[in-house]
Amino acid sequence: MESSFREHRRDLRQVALVILDGVEINAKNKQESIKTGVGILDLIENHSIIGLAREHIGTWAQCVTKETAKAVEELSFAKKMYNLMVGKVSNFVQLESFIKKEASSGNKKVEKKIQRGILNYSLIDTNNNHIFKKMSLSNTIKRALSASPKVLAADNPKFYAMVLDFTQSSADILEKELLKQNELKIGHDLQMREDQVKAMERTVDQKKKTIEGIFDFMLPCKSIIETNFRVRMDDGSHKVFSGYRAQHSHHRLPTKGGMRYAPDVDMDEVKALAALMTWKCAACDVPFGGGKAGITLDSKAYSVAELERITRAFAQQLNKHGFLGPAVDVPAPDMYTGEREMAWMANEYQRLNPTDLNAPACVTGKPISQGGVHGRVSATGRGVFHGTDLFINNQKYCDMIGLTTGWEGKTFVMQGFGNVGFHSARYFARKGAKCIGISEYNGDLFNENGIDILDLEDYKLKNGGSIVGYPGARAWNAETEGPLIEAECDILGVCAKEKVITADNAHKIKAKILSEGANGPITPKGHEILVKNNQLVIPDLYLNAGGVTVSYFEWLKNLNHVSYGRLTWQFTEDQNRAILGSVAQSLAAAGQNIPINASEELEKSIHGASEKDIVHSGLAFTMKRAGLKIMETADEFNLGLDVRTAAYISSLRKVYEVYSQAGFN
Numbered sequence: 001m002e003s004s005f006r007e008h009r010r011d012l013r014q015v016a017l018v019i020l021d022g023v024e025i026n027a028k029n030k031q032e033s034i035k036t037g038v039g040i041l042d043l044i045e046n047h048s049i050i051g052l053a054r055e056h057i058g059t060w061a062q063c064v065t066k067e068t069a070k071a072v073e074e075l076s077f078a079k080k081m082y083n084l085m086v087g088k089v090s091n092f093v094q095l096e097s098f099i100k101k102e103a104s105s106g107n108k109k110v111e112k113k114i115q116r117g118i119l120n121y122s123l124i125d126t127n128n129n130h131i132f133k134k135m136s137l138s139n140t141i142k143r144a145l146s147a148s149p150k151v152l153a154a155d156n157p158k159f160y161a162m163v164l165d166f167t168q169s170s171a172d173i174l175e176k177e178l179l180k181q182n183e184l185k186i187g188h189d190l191q192m193r194e195d196q197v198k199a200m201e202r203t204v205d206q207k208k209k210t211i212e213g214i215f216d217f218m219l220p221c222k223s224i225i226e227t228n229f230r231v232r233m234d235d236g237s238h239k240v241f242s243g244y245r246a247q248h249s250h251h252r253l254p255t256k257g258g259m260r261y262a263p264d265v266d267m268d269e270v271k272a273l274a275a276l277m278t279w280k281c282a283a284c285d286v287p288f289g290g291g292k293a294g295i296t297l298d299s300k301a302y303s304v305a306e307l308e309r310i311t312r313a314f315a316q317q318l319n320k321h322g323f324l325g326p327a328v329d330v331p332a333p334d335m336y337t338g339e340r341e342m343a344w345m346a347n348e349y350q351r352l353n354p355t356d357l358n359a360p361a362c363v364t365g366k367p368i369s370q371g372g373v374h375g376r377v378s379a380t381g382r383g384v385f386h387g388t389d390l391f392i393n394n395q396k397y398c399d400m401i402g403l404t405t406g407w408e409g410k411t412f413v414m415q416g417f418g419n420v421g422f423h424s425a426r427y428f429a430r431k432g433a434k435c436i437g438i439s440e441y442n443g444d445l446f447n448e449n450g451i452d453i454l455d456l457e458d459y460k461l462k463n464g465g466s467i468v469g470y471p472g473a474r475a476w477n478a479e480t481e482g483p484l485i486e487a488e489c490d491i492l493g494v495c496a497k498e499k500v501i502t503a504d505n506a507h508k509i510k511a512k513i514l515s516e517g518a519n520g521p522i523t524p525k526g527h528e529i530l531v532k533n534n535q536l537v538i539p540d541l542y543l544n545a546g547g548v549t550v551s552y553f554e555w556l557k558n559l560n561h562v563s564y565g566r567l568t569w570q571f572t573e574d575q576n577r578a579i580l581g582s583v584a585q586s587l588a589a590a591g592q593n594i595p596i597n598a599s600e601e602l603e604k605s606i607h608g609a610s611e612k613d614i615v616h617s618g619l620a621f622t623m624k625r626a627g628l629k630i631m632e633t634a635d636e637f638n639l640g641l642d643v644r645t646a647a648y649i650s651s652l653r654k655v656y657e658v659y660s661q662a663g664f665n
C-alpha cells in the first residue's frame with residue numbers, strides 16, 4: 001500500500017511537470033504548481049470537494065493556458081475562489097450552486113473565468129482524457145479520476161496519509177538536493193576518455209538509484225501487528241479487544257513509542273503515530289526507530305482490575321510476536337495510559353522472561369519504584385516549553401510573525417489539560433506568560449486575568465478529572481463565542497489530539513505561535529494556511545520529543561542498573577567542601593583567619609547532580625540542540641516559517657545517512 005502511495009505521488013508529480021512543459025513559468029510558480037499537481041492525490045484520497053475545486057481548477061487553468069502571465073493569473077484566481085469557498089462549500093451540491101451564483105454575478109471577467117473553471121472541472125470530472133491521457137497513470141489514479149466525486153467533509157485526511165504527506169513533500173526536497181549533489185560534472189574535463197566518462201556515468205546512475213531506493217524504503221511502516229485477544233470482565237463475561245503495534249523504522253533498535261487506549265484507535269492511527277516517532281527520535285538524536293501501540297477501548301468504561309487484565313493480555317500478545325522487549329520494541333505512556341499501565345506491562349514481561357536481566361527496560365514511563373526515572377512524567381510538557389522558549393526568544397522568528405521576544409506579558413490558550421497540556425501550561429506560566437483559556441473535551445474555561453494552573457489541576461483531581469465548574473474562571477460558551485482555540489492570544493498550545501486544526505478553521509486561528517504538544521494536531525492544508533498567514537507552527541516531531549528523550553534516559557538507566565548521580569553525589573560534595581577548606585587553610589597560612597563558607601546558593605547544589613538535575617539538563621540540552629539544527633535547516637533550504645518541513649528534512653537526512661552508510665544486505 002505504501003509503495004503504491006509513493007508511485008501515485010510520483011505519477012502526479014510527473015503530470016504536474018508535463019503540464020508545465022508547455023508553460024514558461026518562473027521557478028517559484030513552478031514549485032507551487034508541482035505542489036498543486038501532487039495535491040490532486042489528496043483530493044483523490046480524501047474526496048475533498050473544496051480541494052477538488054481548488055486543485056482541479058488551478059492545475060487545469062495552467063494546462064489550458066499556455067501563456068506565462070495568464071497561467072499565473074488563472075492560478076491566483078483559482079486560489080481566490082478557493083478562499084471564497086472555504087467555510088461555505090463542503091459538498092458537491094453546494095459547490096455547484098456556489099459556482100452558478102458566482103457565474104451570474106454580472107462581472108463579465110469573473111463569469112468567463114468561472115465558466116472556464118466549470119469547463120476544466122467537468123473535463124476532469126467526466127472525460128479524463130485530456131493531458132492525462134498521455135501519461136501512464138496507475139490504475140488506481142485512472143479509476144479515481146474517472147469516478148464521480150464523493151461528497152465528504154472538507155479536510156479530513158487519514159492520519160497516516162497526512163503524516164506521509166508531510167514526510168513526502170520534505171523527502172522530495174531533500175532527495176532532489178542529494179541527487180543534485182551527485183550530478184555528474186563531466187564535459188568539463190577534456191582529458192577524460194570516453195570509457196572513463198561512461199564508467200563515471202554508471203557510478204552516478206547507481207548512486208542515483210541508491211538514493212531513490214533509500215527514500216522509497218525510509219517512508220513506509222516496516223512491521224505491524226493487529227491482535228484480537230480475549231479478557232475476562234468483572235462480571236464473568238469475556239470480551240475481545242483489538243490491539244495494534246506498528247514498528248515504522250528499524251534503522252535503529254529498539255523501536256520506541258507510546259501506547260494509547262482510545263475508542264477510535266485503529267491500524268491507520270498507530271501507523272501514523274509510529275512514523276511520527278521515527279522522525280521525532282531522529283530530530284532529537286534519540287537512537288531509536290519509531291513505534292506506537294494502541295488498544296481500541298474507552299478506558300473510562302472499565303474497572304482498574306479489568307484494565308490491568310487487558311494490559312497484561314496485550315503485553316502477552318506483543319511478547320509472543322516479538323513486539324516487546326528491551327532490545328526490540330519498548331512502549332511508553334500516551335493518551336489515557338500512564339505509569340500504572342507501564343508498571344503492569346513491565347511486570348508481565350518480567351514474568352514471561354524471568355532470565356532477562358534487562359527486563360525493566362522493556363517499557364519506559366514506569367513508576368520510580370519499578371525502575372522509572374525522575375522527570376519522565378513532566379518531560380513532554382517540559383520539552384514543549386523548551387522548544388517554544390527557543391523560538392519565542394529568537395529575534396528572527398519573532399520578527400517574521402510580528403511578535404516581541406520573551407514570555408513576559410504574552411497570553412496563551414491551552415487545548416488539552418492532560419499530561420502534556422497541564423505540564424506545558426505550568427512551565428509557560430512559570431516563565432511569565434498568562435493562561436487565559438483552557439479547552440478540554442467536556443468544557444472550556446476563560447479568564448482574561450489569568451488562570452492559576454496548579455489550582456486548576458488541584459480542582460481537576462478533586463472533581464473526578466473534570467475542569468468543568470472551576471471557580472477561578474468562567475465557562476466559555478463555544479456556541480455564542482466560537483471555539484476557544486480561535487480566541488485572541490499570542491500562543492496556542494495544541495496538546496489534546498490529532499487533526500484539530502484543518503483547512504476549515506486554520507484561517508480563524510489568531511495565535512501567532514502554535515505549539516504542537518499533541519501528535520498530528522494540524523493537517524497539511526491547515527498547516528499551509530497558517531504558514532501563509534505568517535503564523536509560526538512549532539511542529540510535533542520536534543516539540544513533543546521531550547517524552548521520548550527522557551524515555552531514552554530511563555532505558556539507559558535500566559540497562560546500567562544504577563540511577564543517575566548515585567556514584568558521584570557524595571564524592572562531589574566531599575570535593576567541594578575540601579576546596580572551601582583548602583581556601584580557608586591557604587588564607588590562614590597567610591595570616592588571614594577568614595572562615596570560608598558556602599553561600600546559600602552553593603549550599604543548595606554542593607552535592608553532585610541528582611537524577612532530576614541530570615534528566616532536566618539533558619532534556620534542555622537536547623531540545624536546544626535539535627531546535628537550533630532545525631533553524632539551521634530552515635535557513636539552508638530557505639523555508640521561512642515552514643519549520644515543519646525543516647524538521648522533517650533534518651530528520652530524514654539523519655535516517656538517510658544511517659541507511660546509506662549501513663548499506664544493503
Ligand SMILES: NC(=O)C1=CN([C@@H]2O[C@H](COP(=O)(O)OP(=O)(O)OC[C@H]3O[C@@H](n4cnc5c(N)ncnc54)[C@H](OP(=O)(O)O)[C@@H]3O)[C@@H](O)[C@H]2O)C=CC1
Pocket residue numbers: 258333334335336337380415416417418419420421439440441442495496497498517518519520544545547548
Ligand atoms: N504522554 C506523553 O508522553 C506524550 C504524549 N504526546 C501526545 O500528546 C497528546 C496528549 O497526550 P497526553 O497528554 O499524554 O494524554 P492525556 O490522556 O493525559 O490527556 C489528553 C487530554 O486531552 C483532552 N482532550 C481529548 N480530546 C480533546 C479535544 N478534542 N479538545 C480538548 N481536549 C481534548 C482529554 O480530555 P478528557 O480527559 O476529558 O477526555 C485529556 O485531558 C496526544 O496527541 C499524545 O500522542 C506526545 C508526546 C509524548
Ligand SMILES: O=C(O)CCC(=O)C(=O)O
Pocket residue numbers: 256257258259280330331332333334364365519544545547548549551
Ligand atoms: O516515551 C516514549 O517512548 C514515546 C512517547 C510518545 O509516545 C510520543 O512521543 O508520542
